[in-house]
Amino acid sequence: MESALTHLECSRSGERYDADIVQGLSKEAVPLIARYDVERAGRTLTREALATRPPDLWRYREMLPVRDSDHVITLGEGMTPLVPLPRYGARLGLPRLLMKDEGLIPTGSFKARGAAVGVSRAHELGVTGIAMPTNGNAGSAWATYSARAGMKSLIAMPVAAPAITRTECVAVGAELYLVDGLIGDAGRVIASALAARDGYQDVSTLKEPYRIEGKKTMGYEIVEQLGFRVPDAILYPTGGGVGLIGIFKALREMQQLGWIGDKLPKLIAVQAEGCAPIVRAFRSGAEVSEPFPNPHTVAFGITVPKALGDFLVLHAVRATGGTAVAVSDEALLAEQRRLAADEGTFICPEGAACFAAVRQLREGGFLSSADEVVVLNTGAGIKYPETIPVDVPILPPDGSIPA
Ligand SMILES: *Cc1c(COP(=O)(O)O)cnc(C)c1O
Secondary structure (H helix, E strand, O other), X not given: OOOOEEEEEEOOOOOEEOOOOOOOOOOOOOOEEEEEOHHHHHHHOOHHHHOOOXXXXXXXXXXXXXXXXXXXXXXXXXXXXXXXXXXXXXXXXXXXXXXXXXXXXXXXXXXXXXXXXXXXXXXXXXXXXXXXXXXXXXXXXXXXXXHHHOOEEEEEEEOOOOHHHHHHHHHOOOEXXXXXXXXXXXXXXXXXHHHOOOOEEEOOOOOOOOHHHHHHHHHHHHHHHOOOOXXXXXXXXXXXXXXXXXXXXXXXXXXXXOOOOOOOOEEEEEEEOOEOHHHHHHHHOOOOOOOOOOOXXXXXXXXXXXXXXXXXXXXXXXXXXXXXXXXXXXXXXXXXXXXXXXXXXXXXXXXXXXXXXXXXXXXXXXXXXXXXXXXXXXXXXXXXXXXXOOOOOOOOOOOOOOO
16 A cells, blocks of 8 residues: 555646645746646555554555655544534534534644644655644644654744643643744744744645645545445635635545546535634635634634635535524633533534534524434543633631531
8 A cells, every 4th residue: 555646636616736846836926836746645545454454544545645654654643533422412402413523633632633644745755854833733743743753843822822722832842932923923923933933844834735645535535434424514714725625625526436436525614703714705706715804712723814725625515505604702712611511522623613503503494303413522521621710719727628
């Protein structure tokens, strides 16, 4: 089993680019997309073969970009559980509700998928350091996998990013800077640092082609875990939108592999009301989004006021008959508590945004009780302790519980 990667393609013009050298954006300043010889991949990547492979994302090796298995940098990422939510789902009127729990992955967020594949491919192509702005989780994941690969990492994140992600970066020896601003400001810090030093690749969201490849494995896993079927809808908390772009790509590839038929799940992009550029563009019928003014939400990982791949997200949502929904911080925090109490799962606020959206879409009739719905919980709640106020009595050593 070897990679069937053939080339990269400009996501706007379709122009071909060499995949075996380090690449950034296309000449048109849009993301490059990895393409494969799917027929060749399908000769060894069969349902039967899959049944015998280890439960990690490298099981789809033929449709991943790393050519030599010696370059695979792994911490065991992938094949996260697809958890039924019977009690919570019944209350919502969606008995077939499922959650793909990406909290159970190295670094506690699904950013590990993009990092594992992106770092492995960068390592294979001779890159010795990576640099990126981040809202926290991507930085901690890429720093972690770079350490595993013996590579350097230069990370800049807003001071307001979840504190634990700083600790993770420092723990693995990253060069970390906190920026008193938003992710775009962190991006400017990285861009000017890169202009002044050599040996680092800019791995900002969608500025290198392989993060999508890592994240698309969520789509492969959902289909495999359902017994080579698609659900009716998939909800995804959308910042840069890489996961949604990746899942759509995976679905198309699986159609070519003959694993699934014409029917695709409705892809639903969920954002916070305080930062909803994709939702606005979807509603207005626009093909690209406008920068969202004064972005703010507790779901910090989706605070992306203008995504480079917005047109790809909007295309995926529209091509699948999906929709885009914004939810309030109040609603998502309430849903985080409800789900935890009903099902014993403590999820991240970004994932909780999707559950608030599920409620809204069920009440509004977009989702019906017969629908099989998969929600991506993109990270572990334990990375966000500040989202749950803990106001409980402290007892003296000889104390007893007040009556
Ligand atoms: C980064 C992140 C997202 C959004 O991912 P994009 O690929 O930027 O859309 C969602 N949830 C969590 C927990 C994240 O860290």
